[in-house]
Amino acid sequence: MPNSFRSIGLIARATAVIGNQLFTSDDLQNSQFIYLMRIVETPGITQTQLANQLHVDPSTCLRTVRKLIAHQYVARQTDEHNKKQRPLVATAQGQALYPELQAYEQHILAIGTHGLSAGEQLILEELLGKVANNIQEYQTTQNE
Structure with missing residues (x-):
């Protein structure tokens, strides 16, 4: 990871x-x-x-x-x-x-994204969005 x-x-x-x-x-x-x-x-x-x-x-x-x-x-x-x-x-x-x-x-x-299927691109976008959201939430709690 x-x-x-x-x-x-x-x-x-x-x-x-x-x-x-x-x-x-x-x-x-x-x-x-x-x-x-x-x-x-x-x-x-x-x-x-x-x-x-x-x-x-x-x-x-x-x-x-x-x-x-x-x-x-x-x-x-x-x-x-x-x-x-x-x-x-x-x-x-x-x-x-x-x-x-x-x-x-x-x-x-x-x-x-060359070589990724449309489905893989959607999965990548979804997963990166989740990771970004998790990091943002963590950053918010650290700044409090």
Whole structure:
């Protein structure tokens, strides 16, 4: 079983490295492309929600969001109802890059599941979902 978690770690690191190399020409480094994808997919997401969704430290999220803003991929809006919240939205430049990011994600997914039947892919998705849920629940209990 320990090899399963090592495999999950390898997959995460390798896909991040490949993505970082692929999107360096767009000034996206250190997995910034993952943040941009989530912001495009969830317009108006707050920085706190983004950090929680990606399971990263809030200060790491802040640094990454600042870099995305500096490269004009993301902008902060003002929430009319809650002035303390500054929802994040993708700029036109960020939106324009999204199809490439999505294509990369689909390409990596196709490579990773090559040779698996449709049924095996469904089982893999279900089992990984359960493992992720278990880890999230454990993390929640540790933070209490």
